[in-house]
Amino acid sequence: MPGIWIYSEDSAVARQLLTAGQELKQTMQQPLNVITLYADDAPSFVQAGADKVCVLKGNNPWPESYAAAITALLQAEQASVLLVGATMRGKDLAAKVAAGLKTGLVTDALSVQFANDIIETTRLMYGGLAVRTEAVALPALVTIPPRTFAEAPASAGQGEVVTVEVANDDARITISNVCPIVRQGADISTASRVVCVGRGLAKQEDMSMVEQLAAAAGAEIGCTRGISEDYHWLPNDRYIGISGQKVKPELYIGLGISGQVQHVVGIRDSKVIVAIDTNEKAPIFEAADYGIVGDMYEVVPLLTAALQKK
Ligand SMILES: Cc1cc2nc3c(=O)[nH]c(=O)nc-3n(C[C@H](O)[C@H](O)[C@H](O)COP(=O)(O)OP(=O)(O)OC[C@H]3O[C@@H](n4cnc5c(N)ncnc54)[C@H](O)[C@@H]3O)c2cc1C
Known part of the structure; x- marks a missing residue:
């Protein structure tokens, strides 16, 4: 069934995207769904207004390895829109999913609206000197920077949580080393x-x-x-x-x-x-x-x- 989908590997950002998703839900009259890799966070998405939460379970833990699985899920569900948190990993994944779906991708959107069967977004240009408005046909992929929207408030949600087993091992990519960034002081x-x-x-x-x-x-x-x-x-x-x-x-x-x-x-x-x-x-x-x-x-x-x- 056509729907509005949210994905971020950062659950706080996903709850922010639910705020943008709820505005789209009002105009599109379609269900609002979340894709997550974290079963523990699924109830918080339901409380923040998700109609359905799909918890993806694969054998490779890296978020970027889920692009093909997310593409397949969106195809099967006939998704209308996917909003992705514009983190480094989110941008990487969104580009792969857009290529997989052969559809347009708008990056770093500050607003997202539905009108006349298209998704309309705005973003800053020329270092913030101009605002650019873009229109993208459905299915539309849009990345939204963290903290563009406030987290959707929690309420007693009615949504369902489903677990989807996926194969996400891509033999072409192996992680040889992981070096965490050491921050000095707070973020x-x-x-x-x-x-x-x-x-x-x-x-x-x-x-x-x-x-x-x-x-x-x-x-x-x-x-x-x-x-x-x-x-x-x-x-x-x-x-x-x-x-x-x-x-x-x-x-x-x-x-x-x-x-x-x-x-x-x-x-x-x-x-x-x-x-x-x-x-x-x-x-x-x-x-x-x-x-x-x-x-x-x-x-x-x-x-x-x-x-x-x-
Ligand atoms: C592609 C690109 C990307 C960039 N990205 C960024 C970015 O992300 N972030 C960023 O910051 N810059 C960025 N820059 C650089 C940016 O253009 C400016 O050069 C930079 O922001 C200027 O830094 P500043 O204000 O510290 O220095 P300056 O422009 O040199 O200003 C110093 C100020 O200090 C004042 N001053 C001097 N002495 C005193 C004093 N004793 N008391 C009070 N005031 C004093 C002066 O009057 C002046 O206004 C980018 C540039 C390019 C080309």
């Missing part, structure tokens, strides 16, 4: 407060001033690309922007950051943006809710002291 993409430092910082030793402000504000430290990639003063998983992390904190404080579009696209969903920069014409002030034109070496110690008194 800034989920931080509720971020102090972000740019090239206004004169030297690495001055990072202690930034650390003190972050500690006083209860914030994680992020940076612009040059601080990590060029100067190596912070790890690469700390830089924010179009080619780095996207953040969505309650509070973002930018220090000595000019506000080029490649950085601003990564902070635009912050609730409150505070910018401190000596250049009153710096573009960061156009994105900021509060701006202080001043030398960070004067302003930051004052701000830190004021926060420490709270």
Whole structure:
């Protein structure tokens, strides 16, 4: 039966996609189903509104090895839409499934709607300077970045959970080694407060001033690309922007950051943006809710002291 399907190897992201899926369900009048690899998480999808949860069970544990099985399932079920979490693994899998179904794939969608028998999506172009609207015929595959939608709220769901045994061993691919990425500190993409430092910082030793402000504000430290990639003063998983992390904190404080579009696209969903920069014409002030034109070496110690008194 035609339906709207959700897949992510990250169950929190799958619950976010259920929010987008529920909007489609209203207009398409089709059931909303989830594909997961994790039986333990299946009840949470039912509570978040799934009509059916298919738990795929294969003999290869790697999520990317399930592309052929997911393609076959969607074909058998005559799926209308598959929404996939745009994680690294999700994008890899979505491309394979789209090729398997010989259908279109829209990536990094920020909205997804159904009208006139097509799926219409929007996404940012040119580093966030323009919004592109795309139309894709059914069956449509769409990847959606994590945290684009809030998780669907839990309620007493009525959906069913089925287990589907699949063969997912692809003899052409063997995993020879696994090297987990070792993160230093917390994941800034989920931080509720971020102090972000740019090239206004004169030297690495001055990072202690930034650390003190972050500690006083209860914030994680992020940076612009040059601080990590060029100067190596912070790890690469700390830089924010179009080619780095996207953040969505309650509070973002930018220090000595000019506000080029490649950085601003990564902070635009912050609730409150505070910018401190000596250049009153710096573009960061156009994105900021509060701006202080001043030398960070004067302003930051004052701000830190004021926060420490709270
Ligand atoms: C394809 C591509 C992708 C990119 N992706 C990213 C990305 O993902 N993230 C990213 O950040 N960048 C990215 N960039 C780089 C981006 O274009 C900018 O060069 C970068 O964001 C600028 O970093 P910045 O603001 O720290 O430095 P600058 O632009 O040099 O700005 C430094 C600011 O500090 C101010 N300043 C100097 N001294 C002080 C002081 N004492 N007190 C207060 N203010 C002071 C200056 O007035 C200035 O505004 C990308 C570029 C390209 C081409």
